[in-house]
Amino acid sequence: MELLKQRILKDGQVLGNDILKVDSFLNHQMDVQLFNEMGKEFFRLFAHKNVTKILTIESSGIGIACIAAQYFNVPVVFAKKTEAKNLDSDTYLAEVFSFTKGKTYSVRVSQKYINPNDIVLIIDDFLANGKAALGLADIVGQAGAQVAGIGIAIEKGFQDGGKLLREKGLEVQSLAIVQSMQNGKISFSE
Template sequence: MKSLESKILNEGKVLSETVLKVDSFLNHQIDPKLMRQIGEEFAARFADAGVTKILTLESSGIAPSVMAGLTMNVPVVFARKRKSLTLINDLYSAEVHSFTKKETNEISISSEYINQNDVVLVIDDFLANGQAVLGLMDILNQAGASLAGVGIVIEKGFQDGGKMIREKGIQVESLAIIDSLAEGNVTFRKEGALK
């Protein structure tokens, strides 16, 4: 998605060979017009998937998900993160390890909002090692829901999450795929290129 790639080139900060900071439009400050475009793009790419619900993770997944939900006319559910494992009834939970933050969170949703009749589009801001997406897929499995696919704003193509999830036969649509952050430069994967 060209407008997203331009935004990343203009405003993204390459902090290391693996860390890209996009706090000016996605992770701290949010650009609502860009989110709207992103939502419309997800809606277009999953137009034929019969999506009944979007599942994301607080906090940075919420803005793109709500815009996709607006276009697709479906509700959005955001999983909550907790540090401690608390046992509460009627929750579907999974553990998600973040390699970047070096911490494990429990993520959970109420069983009220996703069930076996749902066809769910999972949306998240970043895809790196794929741990968050696997956690959300685990939750969908517990709910007996179907997975329509995975929509990602920015995929770190040099990490293995995208490959791992695509190899399961799941449709993963990443609106920008970064192949390298070497020497402080962002290099995008060409559209259509596989790796």
């Protein structure tokens, strides 16, 4: 998606060799007009899948998922990273290794909000090693529901997540695929 690629080139910052900081428009301050264009694009890519629900993970995926959901006209469920007293006791649980935090954490979704006849589109801001998306796909499987596909804003093509998920037969559509970030210079794959 050209608009997103141009924005990454304009405002993205490369940290080290493998972290892209986009918090001026994607995951801290959020450019809602850009999200709106991203939402339309996700809808164009997945409209034929009869999606009944969008699943994301807190917190960075929520904004993107909510804007996209307005096009699909379906609810958004987000996986919670903390165990809270007000979360139902009947939850689906997956373990996710965080690439940015370097530790494993549990994510939980109440069993009430995904059921066997759901067709679930997974949405997230980044795809690195694929652990977050795999955890969410696992939760969809635990519910006996179907994964419609995985919609990602920014895939880092030089990390293994995209390959891993596609090899599992999951449809991954990324709006921008960063091919390399060598010496702070960002380039995209087509």
